[in-house]
Amino acid sequence: MMQEDIVIAPWLMMNNAEQLSNRIKADLQETAREFTALFPGEAPVGWILGEDSHSLEARAYFEILLSTAAYLSHMRLGTLVITEEISSVATSLLRRYLSSYGSSFILSMYACIMLHLDAQLLHYYGKVPEGIFVSGEWHRPWIDYTLEKELEACVKAGLFQRIAENGESFIQLTVEGEALFQQYHDHLKQAGYLKQREQLIRASNFTNMEDYEAIMTQSFVNIRGYRRQLLERSGIRPGMKVLELGCGCGALTLDAGLWRLVGESGKVVATDISVGMIERAKRKLTSRTAPRVDFQPAAAENLPFPDNEFDAVVGMMFLHFTDIPKVFAEIRRVTKAGGKFTTLFGLSVPVQKDFFMEWFQPVVEQGLAEDNSAPLPKESCVPTIAGQYFRDFTCETVETVFDLSKVENVVRFVAQAGTLADLNSLPWKARESLFQVLIDRGYAIRGKYGAEGMKRIQPAQWFQGTVDKP
Numbered sequence: 001m002m003q004e005d006i007v008i009a010p011w012l013m014m015n016n017a018e019q020l021s022n023r024i025k026a027d028l029q030e031t032a033r034e035f036t037a038l039f040p041g042e043a044p045v046g047w048i049l050g051e052d053s054h055s056l057e058a059r060a061y062f063e064i065l066l067s068t069a070a071y072l073s074h075m076r077l078g079t080l081v082i083t084e085e086i087s088s089v090a091t092s093l094l095r096r097y098l099s100s101y102g103s104s105f106i107l108s109m110y111a112c113i114m115l116h117l118d119a120q121l122l123h124y125y126g127k128v129p130e131g132i133f134v135s136g137e138w139h140r141p142w143i144d145y146t147l148e149k150e151l152e153a154c155v156k157a158g159l160f161q162r163i164a165e166n167g168e169s170f171i172q173l174t175v176e177g178e179a180l181f182q183q184y185h186d187h188l189k190q191a192g193y194l195k196q197r198e199q200l201i202r203a204s205n206f207t208n209m210e211d212y213e214a215i216m217t218q219s220f221v222n223i224r225g226y227r228r229q230l231l232e233r234s235g236i237r238p239g240m241k242v243l244e245l246g247c248g249c250g251a252l253t254l255d256a257g258l259w260r261l262v263g264e265s266g267k268v269v270a271t272d273i274s275v276g277m278i279e280r281a282k283r284k285l286t287s288r289t290a291p292r293v294d295f296q297p298a299a300a301e302n303l304p305f306p307d308n309e310f311d312a313v314v315g316m317m318f319l320h321f322t323d324i325p326k327v328f329a330e331i332r333r334v335t336k337a338g339g340k341f342t343t344l345f346g347l348s349v350p351v352q353k354d355f356f357m358e359w360f361q362p363v364v365e366q367g368l369a370e371d372n373s374a375p376l377p378k379e380s381c382v383p384t385i386a387g388q389y390f391r392d393f394t395c396e397t398v399e400t401v402f403d404l405s406k407v408e409n410v411v412r413f414v415a416q417a418g419t420l421a422d423l424n425s426l427p428w429k430a431r432e433s434l435f436q437v438l439i440d441r442g443y444a445i446r447g448k449y450g451a452e453g454m455k456r457i458q459p460a461q462w463f464q465g466t467v468d469k470p
Ligand SMILES: C[S@@+](CC[C@H](N)C(=O)[O-])C[C@H]1O[C@@H](n2cnc3c(N)ncnc32)[C@H](O)[C@@H]1O
Pocket: 203, 206, 216, 245, 246, 247, 248, 249, 250, 251, 252, 271, 272, 273, 274, 277, 298, 299, 300, 301, 315, 316, 317, 318, 321, 322, 323
């Protein structure tokens, strides 16, 4: 469905909630009703969520339309506003999809994702007051219907159960429900849904981060020096066509002077998965830099360029966010033989007892940051993969320093866009509460250690490889 640009990700709408006009919402609801008549679901789907299939389809189609529109706004326009135009693009995409493939797969996927959200809530909290469950407040805050029928169906199917405590009714998973949750979780993981969701949330968080550059400059000590070093190491010469990956808002491209290195006859194509970042970068172009630089949205794993297009590739602090083998394969494809890829990226940190661990203890306790920086690659990771894609390569580990004394920025950056992205796999309410807990703890830690005591060594790795082709 991603290939068709159809997205079932209603949580994406939460970033857009205030930006959706009532008229567009009403129009999409009307379209959803129209689709319900045109593309009714098949019998087995409705029962899963306890709805007669008619009302299930209406809300499924509405949420799919809205999340597709939110996705398109983020990815294509880098904005949070859902316009009439974008909502009509979402409508045509879904209409085309349903006409080609029918309704049963997409409705089953919708039901599976919603059930996974329900079960994830119960799995995380152990038990949840019935009123909270049916309101969806803690895990599906975008809904304007109740989950009563869904609850009844799941109780009847033996997946959830009611327990009474102090006169209040709570819902919890049964043993079968827990097993089904694990099974759904594994399915969604294997299908790449969870990874894709993490990437979408991160891209939308980067899109929302208007003050990214200020946060980065404040917290990454000497980031400007590292950007200069990257350019020195890259060997870029005038006349080259250079691809930059994960360019953010153009700090390496423009401020550090990559545009200057390629000279008048050269070109920089600077890309980033977050359209918001790209839009901010474009706003910085001037009459001198614009002729040499093109900013374009693109995921590094899927580059919209022909083979052998570039003489060199660079990227600063982006590789640790990506699927590294896919990115290396794409770099090899789009780069001419002998072209060099140069980058600096973060490495996972060995667990150390320091102010940061004390601060992020609630995250560590939940096993969300096993190595204290979950998705960051280990020191041996890139050298192990690189040989398959590059003729010769060098890796050099360095110790960078992060100043983490600006508490709210750190929580926002680390937890929402940075390396603790697994937080995104928590139920909505748990994630929001955890952010607040982390901010409160951060201020307590600053009180204890002082701003000066909140510097931390973050190992990083320089990598340079030469593209090898037959
Ligand atoms: C820490 S910022 C670095 C930005 C810039 N290179 C700099 O020096 O300031 C990481 C950037 O990588 C981008 N990014 C994350 N995952 C990506 C992916 N899969 N493909 C391309 N860019 C990605 C983010 O949107 C973000 O702008």
